[in-house]
Every structure is written in structure tokens, then in C-alpha cells.
Amino acid sequence: MTHPVMPARNNEGFLENASDWSHEIASCIAADDNIELNKKHWEIIEFLRTFYKEHEMSPPSNRLFVKSVKEALGEERGNSIYLMQLFPGTPAKTACRIAGLPRPTNCL
Amino acid sequence: MSKSTLIVIDQPPYGAWAGREALDMAFSLAAFDQRVSLLFMGAGVNWLRKSQETSEIEQKSVEKNLSAAPVFGVEKLYADAAACDQYSLFPESMIAGVVITESSSELIRQHSHTAFAG
Amino acid sequence: MTHIHVLHILNKAPSHPRSVECLSALMPGDTLLLIENAVLAVASLNEYRAGIPVFALAPDVIARGLGECSENTTLVDFAAMVDLTAQAQQIISW
Numbered sequence: 001m002t003h004p005v006m007p008a009r010n011n012e013g014f015l016e017n018a019s020d021w022s023h024e025i026a027s028c029i030a031a032d033d034n035i036e037l038n039k040k041h042w043e044i045i046e047f048l049r050t051f052y053k054e055h056e057m058s059p060p061s062n063r064l065f066v067k068s069v070k071e072a073l074g075e076e077r078g079n080s081i082y083l084m085q086l087f088p089g090t091p092a093k094t095a096c097r098i099a100g101l102p103r104p105t106n107c108l
Numbered sequence: 109m110s111k112s113t114l115i116v117i118d119q120p121p122y123g124a125w126a127g128r129e130a131l132d133m134a135f136s137l138a139a140f141d142q143r144v145s146l147l148f149m150g151a152g153v154n155w156l157r158k159s160q161e162t163s164e165i166e167q168k169s170v171e172k173n174l175s176a177a178p179v180f181g182v183e184k185l186y187a188d189a190a191a192c193d194q195y196s197l198f199p200e201s202m203i204a205g206v207v208i209t210e211s212s213s214e215l216i217r218q219h220s221h222t223a224f225a226g
Numbered sequence: 227m228t229h230i231h232v233l234h235i236l237n238k239a240p241s242h243p244r245s246v247e248c249l250s251a252l253m254p255g256d257t258l259l260l261i262e263n264a265v266l267a268v269a270s271l272n273e274y275r276a277g278i279p280v281f282a283l284a285p286d287v288i289a290r291g292l293g294e295c296s297e298n299t300t301l302v303d304f305a306a307m308v309d310l311t312a313q314a315q316q317i318i319s320w
Contacts, residue, residue, distance in 0.1 A: 054175065055173060055175055055179075057168065057173055059180075060135055061135075061136070061139050063139040064135060064138070067138075067139070067181060068179050068180070071179050072179075105132070109315065109316065118244070216318060217232070220315070220316055221316070222316075222318040223318075223319040224320050
């Protein structure tokens, strides 16, 4: 498999241009955090991209990320342990970075 | 009186940041499961108009941002009846789920803390 | 410790529409606290409703050279301002 050319990103690894995003790019960004994307990751990534289209914002904080996932996909996925395991570090930030969305505003 | 916060937006959307900051404040309270509602009065009711198209002014749509409020746990969106009249904002031209209030001053006194935007 | 029913915290200059709205919302038993640009009102205090205790944040009053004009107002420092908020059952930040 050939690696795609990584498009421009900011100092925190977020894409400079949202239109540069693709599934391959997402996998490359995830590799920075040693994450290999599986079905569970993709489900959350798709959710976040839909959320962004609908609300023109990323969930602004971890807590609101968890709340929105819970609202959309239920308690089994909408809890911080589940999301933390999929997207280590600051889940909202890590997940938005991989999903090609802007940095959540309130995530330090 | 049980603890609840009313965030009041009385400034028009776009052109200033105060309203967005107030929206952020409401979202943050909701994030920590604090009871919070939003009241739109004065020119602020224009936040609630349907079909805002902001691509030409290169700003995020407050209509779309606001639609995340129920998802995040903001309890109610209120609109001041007199202000809606003044800006010809009828129920059919308004986003879904808004409660019209005839008396904003009474509503303010029903909350333990009220904060105006900006 | 005295009890305040509603503490109105106003930070807008007297010409600001919100200032006008705040003043018309004052009811007996309420208390008014002026901060930031709202302290400009201490020079024209007769406009306020009788019977409403009025406080103003001293650093803001002094910064604007209004220390001499504030005879109808009780000046408070930051600590006293916090006490006022703690005494209030309800707070409205205008």
C-alpha cells in the first residue's frame, strides 16, 4: 500500500483544509497516535462528521463529546471509558483530529 | 429556589462575539450538568430565525450552532413575545422547539442566576 | 448577615440600553451593585429608585476619578463584592 501525501496540518496535527480529508488521510493521522482504525472508530468518526455538518461545530469539550455520542448512539458508546479506549489522550481532540474537523474549542 | 441559570442574549447574531460567548457559557454549564436555559430578547430573537445562510459572510451559522443546545442538555430556548413581534418572527419562521414567553422579567425572576451576554 | 433578595450587578454605562432596562427592573428589596462602566452613574444617582441600596466597586470608581461624587453610594472592595454575591438569593448580571 502506498502512503498518501500528508496535507498541511497545524502544530497540533489538525488539517489546515477540511477538504483534504479522506479515509486514507484519517488512517495516517490516527497512526500518529498509534491507533489502527477499526469499525468502532469509524462509527464515531462518521458520527462526528455528521454532527459537524448539522451543527457547524465540533463538540466543544470532552464532556459534550460524550454527551452527544450518548444522545446519538446510546449509553454503551456514549461513555468516557469507551471513547477513551478508542481515542486515547483527550478523546474529543484525538477523534476530531482524525475526523478532519476543527479542534474542539474547550479542550486544553 | 433550586439552582438554575438563565443566559440572556439580547444582541443580534453576527457582527459581535458576545452572543457566541454566551452560547459557549450555556454549553459549558450543560457539560457539567448544571441546569441552564437561554432567553432571546430584543434584537437577540433574530438568532432564532430559520434558514440562515452564512457562507457569504464566512461565519458559522448560529442557527446550526444553536441546534446543538438540546443535544448538550440545555433545557429550554425561550423567546420574548414582544421582541418576536417587533422583528416579525412568527412561529413558522422560527427554529423548532422555542418557547415563547410573554413576560421575560418574570422568567428572569424564576432563575437563581441570570447573566446577560456581553 | 443581611439578606438580599435580588442582587443586580450592572456593568454598562448609563447610556447603554441594558442600563435603562436594569433600572426599570429594580424592585423593593433588591440591591444594585455598579461595576466597570456602570460606576459612571454615581455622578447622576438621583435617577435611581428610592429605597434601593446602591453599592459601587471602589477600584472602578477611583479609576474614573469619581471618588468624590459617590456620596449616595456605598463603595465596596473586591472582597465585599464577593460577600454581597454570597448574601443574595438571586443574582442578575446585566
